Amino acid sequence: MKLYNHEAAPNPRRARIFIAEKGLEIETVNVDLMKGAQFKDDFRAVNPWCTVPALELDDGTTISEVQGIWRYLEAAHPEPPLLGVDAKDAGIVAMWENRVMLDGLQAVAEGFRNFVKGFKGHALPGPDGYEQIPELVERGRLRTENFFKMLDRRLGESEYIAGDSYTAADITAQVTVDFAGWIKMELPDELANAKRWHDTVNSRPSAKA
Amino acid sequence: MKLYNHEAAPNPRRARIFIAEKGLEIETVNVDLMKGAQFKDDFRAVNPWCTVPALELDDGTTISEVQGIWRYLEAAHPEPPLLGVDAKDAGIVAMWENRVMLDGLQAVAEGFRNFVKGFKGHALPGPDGYEQIPELVERGRLRTENFFKMLDRRLGESEYIAGDSYTAADITAQVTVDFAGWIKMELPDELANAKRWHDTVNSRPSAKA
Numbered sequence: 001m002k003l004y005n006h007e008a009a010p011n012p013r014r015a016r017i018f019i020a021e022k023g024l025e026i027e028t029v030n031v032d033l034m035k036g037a038q039f040k041d042d043f044r045a046v047n048p049w050c051t052v053p054a055l056e057l058d059d060g061t062t063i064s065e066v067q068g069i070w071r072y073l074e075a076a077h078p079e080p081p082l083l084g085v086d087a088k089d090a091g092i093v094a095m096w097e098n099r100v101m102l103d104g105l106q107a108v109a110e111g112f113r114n115f116v117k118g119f120k121g122h123a124l125p126g127p128d129g130y131e132q133i134p135e136l137v138e139r140g141r142l143r144t145e146n147f148f149k150m151l152d153r154r155l156g157e158s159e160y161i162a163g164d165s166y167t168a169a170d171i172t173a174q175v176t177v178d179f180a181g182w183i184k185m186e187l188p189d190e191l192a193n194a195k196r197w198h199d200t201v202n203s204r205p206s207a208k209a
Numbered sequence: 210m211k212l213y214n215h216e217a218a219p220n221p222r223r224a225r226i227f228i229a230e231k232g233l234e235i236e237t238v239n240v241d242l243m244k245g246a247q248f249k250d251d252f253r254a255v256n257p258w259c260t261v262p263a264l265e266l267d268d269g270t271t272i273s274e275v276q277g278i279w280r281y282l283e284a285a286h287p288e289p290p291l292l293g294v295d296a297k298d299a300g301i302v303a304m305w306e307n308r309v310m311l312d313g314l315q316a317v318a319e320g321f322r323n324f325v326k327g328f329k330g331h332a333l334p335g336p337d338g339y340e341q342i343p344e345l346v347e348r349g350r351l352r353t354e355n356f357f358k359m360l361d362r363r364l365g366e367s368e369y370i371a372g373d374s375y376t377a378a379d380i381t382a383q384v385t386v387d388f389a390g391w392i393k394m395e396l397p398d399e400l401a402n403a404k405r406w407h408d409t410v411n412s413r414p415s416a417k418a
Contacts, residue, residue: 049308055300063300065307071293072300087284088270095277099258103335126312128355135342146337 002027003069004046004054009033010105010179013209014066015053017171020206022077026055034118039127050127070168082168093162096154096169100161104147104176111140111183144185147176152191159197166201174201211236212278213255213263218242219314219388222418223275224262226380229415231286235264243327248336259336279377291377302371305363305378309370313356313385320349320392353394356385361400368406375410383410 005012005028019026031037031052038050047054047064054064063072074083084090113119114136123132161169177198187194214221214237228235240246240261247259256263256273263273272281283292293299322328323345332341370378386407396403
């Protein structure tokens, strides 16, 4: 098994933290996004969507998309559970994870990719080029602000995002908060619940993965 | 159990088709999106994100987000499987479903919500208002065109989107193709693989759910 990876990018980090929490060791292969290696023919043959992470199984099958990698690894290596412990919990984790992805991760990505020169002509991930739209820089920042507040409200009622345990929803949220640093945004001090949670999750050994 | 629903909207249809494929009957409660019922206090108490679908369990727990509802129902009612039959398959279904959601459903939604007067001030779902951005109308249409082509390529190599069986990835894709009619886009005749697949999936009894 090997994980096509790029150390600095947020989505591969979601996969790496999950792998570390499972106690697995998986060989990584660097895809140099800075040099456009994801658009080269040899990587397109691995993942036609030109994105990382992608997990190549021993039988040659490639699973890309963080959700795909997580679902595979959780079913193949159930302990410790990160996608929920029973039917209801699985639903609640998926609900929170999806919402954090839409309202948080996509918000920061919008603010970042429409701003940075390196993403000119590639404001969205994938093989099809899309131009940057300057209005999305501001919208992305506003959405990130609202996401931080939502996170703080939730973490005022619950120790972790989906309940009493650390789950995949926390992984996406912690990666999002750190990714927000790339657009020079951070959790404001007054959001004490979110800051308490962020300190806790980022002190787990997996956070360095 | 009851499903907070809006008949015409694409996301509740993803939940309804899944429920029909499982052979379940779940009471629905209409949330009148045309009148802004999703923003009223009584619905916010059910789902603070102000979106449908949302599934209220008999113990009073509410699970929103299509992914959350699917995961709960699949675990509680495993047959027939719609999220994959084993670890690898679960990964592949989640990969395709996520990609179809990002590249297809979000593309059409972008073209629609930034255009239609009724979404003024609410170009994104959720409680926080965001203004429409006219450039996203064109981008949404271009992304939808590219999505149709991707779908056709995939359905030239596989009977259904994630492999030999009908899965949740097909549900999101069929709902997306029909939703594209709202921005007056349809699968072009030359995309014969995608059209063959669309006829097949839309002739399943669940398509009317």
